[in-house]
Amino acid sequence: MELSGRGAYVITGPTSGIGRAAAFEVAKFGTVVLAGRDRGRLEETKRAIARRGGQAVTVVCDLSEMASVRHAAAEIAGLGLPLAGLVNNAGIYQLRATKNSRGWDMSYATNHLGPFVLTEALLPHLPDGANVVFVASGVEDIARVPAYKSGFRGGRYISAEASARGEWEPGGSARPGSDAYATSKQCNLAAAFAFARENPRLRVNAVEPGFSPGTRLGREANVVVRRVMLPLLSLMAPYIKYWSTPKLAGRVIAKALRNEADATGVYYDDEGQPMTASAQVRDAKFRARVMAETRALLL
Secondary structure (H helix, E strand, O other): OOOOOOOEEEEEOOOOHHHHHHHHHHOOOOEEEEEEOOHHHHHHHHHHHHHOOOOEEEEEOOOOOHHHHHHHHHHHHOOOOOEEEEEEOOOOOOOOOOEOOOOOEHHHHHHHHHHHHHHHHHHHHOOOOOEEEEEOOHHHOOOOHHHHHOOOOOOOOOOHHHHHHOOOOOOOOOOOOHHHHHHHHHHHHHHHHHHHHHOOOOEEEEEOOOEOOOOHHHOOOOHHHHHHHHHHHHHHHHHOOOEOOHHHHHHHHHHHHOOOOOOOOOEEOOOOOEOOOOHHHHOHHHHHHHHHHHHHHHO
8 A cells, every 4th residue: 555655643433423524534644543443444554644635544543452452563663654743632531331341431441541641652653742632521620610510520539440430429410421531531630631741742632523413422322322312412512602513523622633833732722722731730739639649550
């Protein structure tokens, strides 16, 4: 396969929703490295990009399994492509908690631990000035009214080990899976800020893509919600504050990935404007603890 000399951009979770839309946008200016767990869906996305005149290569990567992530990172580095950026997009929201092969909570492993391992593994292969984008979520912030009204109670972090066990600070959400999702995204965002501070030669930022009913985050909902409510909500999304669509979110992510300014450690909202993270994530001591505990857990 002959690939152009343009920069190559790694995108996780690129086969549906926001990740797929972002992949189509990124393919307009570079080769896309599609990293996901389903080879068939990866190849279909690759063909879709080719039909639009873009170029892509696929790498199987299960973000919930650290061995798979490390193997994928080595494969990506071995492609010989001029890496120019990374988008940590893949994420899940489980209504019923499951475990990975090590017995770790699947949401925490997929949303935080996997992206953490992938980022650390690819950092040495990214040139100065490259962009790393973490797709975050405002539900980590208990002070955000839309998230609170939706039933979230912010990140409930106790420790990395407790999170891996699926244990969250008491007093959280009554909705199954919400504490796991919010906490994993809180750690994800804290890591983005910490990586930005640790790697001043790079630009590491985060994006809150807005609530997009058209993503696969709702794939565990019942059939009526999936087939009737979510499609209707997707049509309404562009006209509701804090809501978005995969296509709109993909554009914001692609713009952040093409950031040529010196901005780093910035958290962008669904319109590409700087926003504020939770008080906990803004606390440098909390970010340092998340980084140290995550690294200790992954040893």
